[in-house]
Amino acid sequence: MVDLTKLSGRRVLVIGDLMLDEFVDGDVLRISPEAPVPVLEVRGRTYRAGGAANTATNVGSLGGRPSIAGVVGTDREGEILRRELLASDVDLSATVADTARPTTHKTRIIARGQQVVRIDHESREPLSESVREELTARCVQAMAHHDACIISDYNKGVISPALCAAVIQAAGNKPVVVDPKRRDFSAYRGATLVTPNLNELEAATGIAATRDEDVIAAGRSLLASLAGGAVLVTRGARGMTLIVPEREPLHLKATAREVFDVTGAGDTVVSTLGLALAAGISLETAVAVANEAAGIAVSKRGTAAVFAEELRKVLG
Template sequence: MQDIIFKPQNSAKVLVVGDIILDEYIYGETSRISPEAPVPIVRVDNTEERAGGAANVALNVSSLGLSVDLLGITGKDESSDRLKKILTKQNVTCHFIKDESLPTTTKRRIVSQHQQLIRLDYENKKTTKTSSLLDKYIELIEKVDIVILSDYAKGSLLGVDSFIKYANKKNIPVLVDPKSDDFTPYKNTTILTPNEKEFEVIVGKYNTEDELIKKGKLLCKELKLSALLVTRGNKGMTLIRDEKPPIYHHAVTHEVFDVTGAGDTVIAVLAVSIASNFSLEIATSFANTAAGLVVEKFGTASVTVDEINKNLNDNKKLSTIVDRNNALKIIQDIRDRGKTIIMTNGCFDIIHTGHVRYLNKARSIGDFLLVAINDDDSVKRLKGNSRPINNLENRAVVLNGLSSVDLVVTFNEDTPEKLIEFLKPDTLVKGGDYKEEEIIGADFVKRSGGNVVVLPFEKGNSTTNILKKINNKE
């Protein structure tokens, strides 16, 4: 989204609960094969330890400047102590419930020439400390603005439904990164963030985007999710909500080096954005940008606010519409930085060269072009039962594909008058042979200190003429 800046609200506080993991990396060179077995010999040069699982989520939150508490179960061992030292150094407040009967979950990776040769996992999922974990969670949740549940299926969140229910009771948003072949325990989650493979395990395979959206909306309804964010690797991510059009974020083009922990970064940036009062549309845009950055780094890693802001222009457009309330939030943010808002409206049923040139001219008048489009019922009332040719979602995607358009918002009335009065653009633009006094909303914009501009349409370019040509050929 153009001109939107990621600026976390440092006063917000995040609670991360889940499976805490110590990631170990053993680096070395391989130049020969062992005489004992057909395996490479690694001459170890150095060893590195990093926070993984829920601990990596907490580090990602901390790197964005917010206060974060981390709660989870570890062993009562040196691995737990070393992990706490790593986290405390990065301003993460640790609340480890230590279980003497199990080791701290550890993933040990042998790496040579930037390639992972083997991974050794040390874990025990059977813990007796889940009730102690829930008791501590109930204590900590009183002082936070948002909760992240990071489920790596290592045993800490076996009773995840209890954690969700308590957050719901306190009206605190709860985001869940799932790791299960049964999503039922995640019912009533605010946002669920499965990757595409995890999503397909639950809903089955799909062949088209329409199938993806249909299955996603059904899952939202069944589990009573506010939103479902499916991360899809090189296909970006898709935000699905039951009663709203989907939002597609295309993958930000970067060289993929390592996808380890990318989901941790996504849910951390998403939570920080929501806690900082950004709309969900904008929050997912930030998360998508962050995901494109973190996969360039090796191993479990995090990103900074500066990195995200420097790369936002690679992912500045939403591929759908926003409602008027979220549009107002976006516009206010743009206006606070001294930018001018231009607004125009129309059905934009079949977009042609006349539309493209008109929108380019409108965009040149100010800094941010907002296009308001009639919803399908409104178009039908204005144009007849045979219209629209393209539904609302398709029209919005095409408009967002134009470099001149910064934001698309819909309205369901016959005219955009109420929307204009709600959004208060600096300049209202209309195409055609209108006189200023004939333009709906012109009086309000002028009274509010704004401007009204009439741009002529190109002759011969119209949706009506295009439809006539098509009908004549048939």
């Protein structure tokens, strides 16, 4: 379908909300005498880069050269996240440390392979003016040395319309892929591709996207606010729908044989898209490759990277 060696060495700048994902695994053998809740006997604890940081990690595992631009705290979680990213050869030079802001940290409690509860530590407040200006300057400067950009918006206060506008302008003709969270898609005006899931599509348009024709209508209603960009709707078990101005919609069926965990699947999609577009691969082909990558991602447990060799096997 596509020569994946084209992805090798392409530089992709990922901008967005950085997170640390923590997984606490154990067994439940009894109920607490203090309250009617299970007692988890911890067997292990692992950390992985999450959110936009997971997107950057996936760019690297697919053969690209990722850089990450975002904000981390000067706390223990921030140190662990930096360590995880450096271990994956992610360039951190565009990342800003904020002494007044905690690193976004999600702890998932896993009992015998089943997630029991998730605990979030985060701030959703907008960045301070000084931090915002520093991050924007680093993003604009970094864009000159990259082949594509991914904006990974988790609505944690890092991504703003002004930051998006500055980055998209700096990108020029280079591809910009956006994983959105805000309802007003005009913030992403000028981006090459925006990838809402069904909930995000409905929130942005007010259209209940239950049928194919509803998805298409909702997606087309967003095209005007993107000024020439395309919309890729990720639809879980129903696959993906690509909507491009003045073209017929393209539907792709989901490829996963078994869904184990959907954590980070969206990160895998945008990382594959950004890297493929950076390599000059056509939009339609890039979407088909991203669809296969998503099928691999959901078959893995937790926040997991997809590797080029795995993708090569399924593409044949």
